[in-house]
Amino acid sequence: MRVLPYNMEAEHSILGAIMLSNECFESVAEFLLPLHFATPINGKIYEAISKLISQGLMADPITLKAYFEKNDELLNIDNGNYLIQLVNSVISIASIKDYGNLVYEMYLRRQLVLIGENMSYNASTFELDIEAADQIESAEARLYELSISDKRGGFIPFSAALDDTLAVVKRAYESDSSITGITTGFLDLDKWLGGLNKPDLIILAGRPSMGKTALATNMAFSAAIAYAKNAEGGGKVAFFSLEMSSEQLVTRILAQECMIPSERIRRGEIKEEDFSKIVKANKRLIELPLFIDDTPALTISAVRTRARKLKRQYGLNLIVIDYLQLLQGSGEKRNENRVQEISEVTRLLKALAKELDIPVLALSQLSRAVETRDDKRPQLADLRESGSIEQDADVVMFIYREEYYEARREPPPGTDKHAEWLDKMSKIYNLAEVILAKQRHGPIGTVRLFFDGRYTKFDNLLDGRKSSCE
Numbered sequence: 001m002r003v004l005p006y007n008m009e010a011e012h013s014i015l016g017a018i019m020l021s022n023e024c025f026e027s028v029a030e031f032l033l034p035l036h037f038a039t040p041i042n043g044k045i046y047e048a049i050s051k052l053i054s055q056g057l058m059a060d061p062i063t064l065k066a067y068f069e070k071n072d073e074l075l076n077i078d079n080g081n082y083l084i085q086l087v088n089s090v091i092s093i094a095s096i097k098d099y100g101n102l103v104y105e106m107y108l109r110r111q112l113v114l115i116g117e118n119m120s121y122n123a124s125t126f127e128l129d130i131e132a133a134d135q136i137e138s139a140e141a142r143l144y145e146l147s148i149s150d151k152r153g154g155f156i157p158f159s160a161a162l163d164d165t166l167a168v169v170k171r172a173y174e175s176d177s178s179i180t181g182i183t184t185g186f187l188d189l190d191k192w193l194g195g196l197n198k199p200d201l202i203i204l205a206g207r208p209s210m211g212k213t214a215l216a217t218n219m220a221f222s223a224a225i226a227y228a229k230n231a232e233g234g235g236k237v238a239f240f241s242l243e244m245s246s247e248q249l250v251t252r253i254l255a256q257e258c259m260i261p262s263e264r265i266r267r268g269e270i271k272e273e274d275f276s277k278i279v280k281a282n283k284r285l286i287e288l289p290l291f292i293d294d295t296p297a298l299t300i301s302a303v304r305t306r307a308r309k310l311k312r313q314y315g316l317n318l319i320v321i322d323y324l325q326l327l328q329g330s331g332e333k334r335n336e337n338r339v340q341e342i343s344e345v346t347r348l349l350k351a352l353a354k355e356l357d358i359p360v361l362a363l364s365q366l367s368r369a370v371e372t373r374d375d376k377r378p379q380l381a382d383l384r385e386s387g388s389i390e391q392d393a394d395v396v397m398f399i400y401r402e403e404y405y406e407a408r409r410e411p412p413p414g415t416d417k418h419a420e421w422l423d424k425m426s427k428i429y430n431l432a433e434v435i436l437a438k439q440r441h442g443p444i445g446t447v448r449l450f451f452d453g454r455y456t457k458f459d460n461l462l463d464g465r466k467s468s469c470e
Helices: 008-020 022-028 040-054 061-071 081-088 093-124 132-148 158-174 187-193 212-228 246-258 262-267 272-285 300-313 338-356 368-372 388-392 402-409 416-428
Strands: 201-206 237-241 290-293 318-322 360-365 395-400 431-439 445-452 457-459
Touching: 008 022, 008 040, 008 081, 008 093, 022 040, 022 093, 040 061, 040 081, 061 081, 093 132, 132 300, 187 431, 187 445, 201 212, 201 338, 201 388, 212 237, 212 246, 212 290, 212 318, 212 360, 212 457, 237 246, 237 300, 246 262, 246 272, 246 290, 300 318, 300 338, 318 338, 338 360, 338 388, 402 416, 402 431
Parallel strands: 201 360, 201 395, 237 290, 237 318, 318 360
Antiparallel strands: 395 431, 431 445, 445 457
C-alpha cells in the first residue's frame, strides 16, 4: 500500500523545540494546527501544548505528562518517556519555522492525494443523479478550500507597504485624469470612485427594470473599448451572464453602438442603412477584449476556475457577474440555507478579487421592501437575502430611475394633477441615479446619468444635458 507523505523528524523537532523553549511556539502557531501532524499522538501533544501556553502555563515534559494523566489521554506515552525523547531529538531551535513549513507541506500533499483518490473513486462509481460536471465542481471546491486554508502569510514592514502606496499615488498624480482603476465610462462616476479599483468587490443593485444589466454592460464595454484604444482605465473584461445569453448581450451592445433599438435588431426589422451601421460596428468591435460566459447556474468554484484560466491565458482586469443570486455555492452547501449560501458566495468573490488582484463587479437583486415605501430609492437594508453582501463589499451602488415609477402614476388627462404630472415627468425624463451607498475608500453620494431606454444605454450628463460619449 502507498504511504502518505509525512516527515516524522520534523514533527518531533517542532514538539521538542517548543518544550525546550515555549517562545518558539509563536513562530508556528499562526499557521500550524494539530490536524496538520501525520501522527495522531503528535497532533494531540501539539494541541495540549497550545492549551497550556494559551493559559499562561509552562509546556514541558513534566507539565504535559501531568496534563495527559489528568485528562486520561495518550495512555501510550510510556510514562513520559516519549515526551523526553522528543526534547532529546531537537537539533536546532532556530529552525522551528522551517520544520513547521515542512510539516504543513506534507499535510497539503496528503490532502492532495486523498482528493485525487476520492476523484478517482467517484469517477469510477456511476450514479445517474451525479454528473461528471458535478464531480469536477466538487473537486474544484475542495481544492479551492485547501488553497485558501494556507495561513502562512504574515506581517510586512510599514516601509514596504508605504512604497506600494506611494507608487499608486505617483501614478495617479502623473495621470491626466482622476482614474486610478478600470474606467466605468462615466465621467462623474469615475471622479467619485476613481474607477473600479483592485481588489475591490463592487455591488451594483437595483429592482427589476432599473437597468442593472444595461449599466454593467456599459461599464464592461467602456473598459474593453478603452483597452482596445490604449486609453487610460482600459482592461480586459470577463462577463459572467447567468441570466441573459451571449447573443442578447451582444445585441444590446450593437444597439448602443449603432443607435438602433435592440428589439428591431432581434426581430430583423432593419433597413439597409441600419445593416451598414452594424457591419461598421462589427469591424470596430471584433477585436474587443470582452469575454462572455453565459453558462447558467454556475457555481462560485466554477467562476473562480474559469477566471483563473482566462487570466493565465489572455490576461484579465475586470470581472462582471450578472447576477449574484443566480450563483450557486459549493457542492457541500448547495441547496442548504440560502442566506448562508449567498454569504459564502460573497465571501469567495471578495477572496477571488484579492487572489487575482482585480476588481469584481457583481449585480444584485433588491428585496420587495422598496416597493412598499413612498420614496423608492434603495437603501443598504434592501439588499436581498444576506447582510453579508453589505459587509463583504467595498463599494455598494444602487441604480434608481424615478421615471419608471412616476410613469405608472399618470392621472386622468385634462386634470390639474395631470398637468403637474407632465411637468414632473419633463424634469425626470431619461434621468437615472447611481446612489453610492457605501464606499470603503471614499465618499458616498449620488451621480446622475442619462438613460435612453430605446437603446438600453446610459451616458454622461454635463450641465443637465446629454454629453457626447466618444
